[in-house]
Amino acid sequence: MAQTITEKIFSSHIGKSVYADDIIESKIDMIIGNDITTPISIHAFEESKALKLANPDGFSIVMDHYIPAKDIASANQAKISREFAYKHNLKYFFDEKDMGIEHALLPEKGLIIPGDVIIGADSHTCTHGALGAFATGVGSTDLAYAMITGENWFKVPRSIKIEFSGRPNEFVYGKDLILEIIRTIGVDGALYQTLEFTGNSLEYLSMDDRFSLCNMAIEAGAKSGIVAVDNATKEFLKDKKMPREPEFFYSDKDAAYERVLKIDASKMESIVAYPFLPSNGKGISEAVKDDLNIDQVFIGSCTNGRLNDLRIAAKILKGKKVAKKTRMIITPATQKIALQAQKEGLLDIFVEAGAVVSNPTCGACLGGYMGILGKNERCVATTNRNFIGRMGDRTSEVYLANSAVAAASAIAGKIADPRDI
DSSP, X not given: OOOOHHHHHHHHHHTSOOOTTOEEEEEOSEEEXXXXXXXXXXXXXXXXXXXXXXOGGGEEEXXXXXXXXXSHHHHHHXXXXXXXXXXXXOTEEEOGXXXXXXXXXXXXXXXXXXXXXXXXXXXXXXXXXXXXXXXXXXXXXXXXXHHHHSEEEEEOOEEEEEEEESOOOTTOOHHHHHHHHHHHHOTTTTTTEEEEEESGGGGGOOHHHHHHHHHGXXXXXXXXXXXXXXXXXXXXXXXXXXXSOOOOOOOXXXXXXXXXXXXXXXXXXXXXXXXXXXXXXXXXXXXXXXXXXXXXXXEOHXXXXXXXXXXXXXXXXXXXXXXXXXXXXXXOSBHHHHHHHHHTTHHHHHHHHTOEEOOSOSTTTTTSSSSOBOTTOEEEESSSOOOTTTXXXXXXXXXXXXXXXXXXXXXXXXXXXXXXX
């Protein structure tokens, strides 16, 4: 019987053919924790009286949300993870010395391997599906169960096939494609399903674009997002020192899908998602008509804090200035990305334009620190969520966009079309 890529990955992990809606217990290849969620998992682990991790080399803790610590509470929270990592001599513990946002750092380190089953106590764990793996977010107690047993329970998700066609226009990226999907099917349009991204448009999408695509699958309610391995994936992986050989899986032509959604990328323009849902999208041509002044622009996060995002923004900002009444914050997703941006002169462009460049952190995205919004302030952000109070005061507003729109808006002081800058 024909299978989707997701069904094949799970079948390989449990040793028999499985299909959508089957209830299974699967081996977990990589468990991902962070400084916010891992302490809860550690507490559950220790309450269970477990003495050691089931698969210590398949467990990574990335300190990324409030690091360096923003206050006493976050410092004490981080201390719990540090002490656990040192106690168990955790091989893949990433702190300030080698920091980055988890969903950018682990692929960079070669720890996300095609064909793997990956869970993380962070909803955007689905990002890693860009490398042909099944990856999904879970709760902290589910994470603890996997720490103890090396396995976890799943219902094999049904799949929605997304067929992209055509070459995307200038200033249309992976972020715009996923925002278009979300505004088409809604924030609950893919509940507990896999968004499987296919079509000839993929050949024009960088790996950074693909990470953005899969990252926001959760914003459509999906369990995971996934892109099958192709030449672009292999090129990304070729310099990675992966701990084991990858496995490449591909959906059968006659695999069963819940639905098929076709999107012509060649007819799209940049999308801006208005408050207070990622599904509230408008084309940039419509958005500029609203003439909305912007207090802050943020480029960063696990969605769009990668090197290509910084290059795109720098190209627009070069030789220009951030508007007088607008603040701009740029957060590279990892230290490696920051170093490369420095070598390419991107950081000079940002600072000379009037932007602030921060250390890698999730801080601003979730309204934690490094860019919190005040009353009635508006922000154009390359992040993934724009819920009420997401980045600060409950009266503030977040407009989701790609890095080109963000950079153009910083210069204009209002939502702007990069084609006009």
